[in-house]
Amino acid sequence: MPMSPDTHTVTLHARLKGGRPWEPRESECWSAEWYADIQTLIAEGDLEAACTSCAPHLTALFLCSEISALESTEEVPGSTVKVSQPWLEEQPGGPPLLLFRWWYAKFDLKVSSATIRAWAADDGQGALLFNLDEFEAWLEANNVWGLQDGVRFCFEDVNYELDGMGELSCEVDEASVNVALETMFP
Helix, strand or coil, X not given: CCCXXXXXEEEEEEEEEEEEECCHHHCCHXXXXXXXXXXXXXXXXXXXXXXXXXXXXXXXXXXXXXXXXXXXXXEEECCEEEEEEEEEEEECCEEEXXXXXXXXXXXXXXXXXXXXXXCEEECCCCCEXXXXXXXXXXXXXXXXXXXXXXXXXEECCEEEEEEEEEEEEEEECHHHHHHHHHHHCC
């Protein structure tokens, strides 16, 4: 979808630490041959190869509709999705559950010029630059707890979510906002 003249691409970086599958027994992926291969790699301690084997089965989405202030219903796929430090957790009566210490995703979002402008402040030399205080004021003014509410991580068709201890974050890439601002205000 081409960008509207009133939108610019902004990059978001999302991380999930300690996520767990939501209803893991609902997926057929746990019985797939490739899943058994991943289990073997983890059992042998080859975590890097296990992550590489997981890569084709990873997806991430940013659901703009979860952040109403973005005024979009677009579902943006992650342009980069990675995991690290996988391990298996035994499940009573089921296959071992695949867990990851970290998930990471990069999203390239179309954001309105008005929103980008709201995230900026004058640098004292006449240029507009991303400003964390202005961004946080925008969050507060729009009753947005954080951009992480729009992030979804999946292994095949299994949603991984924050469960108990851990963290989920989604941060705006300052440089991408500054590039958009330079385009808007040359």
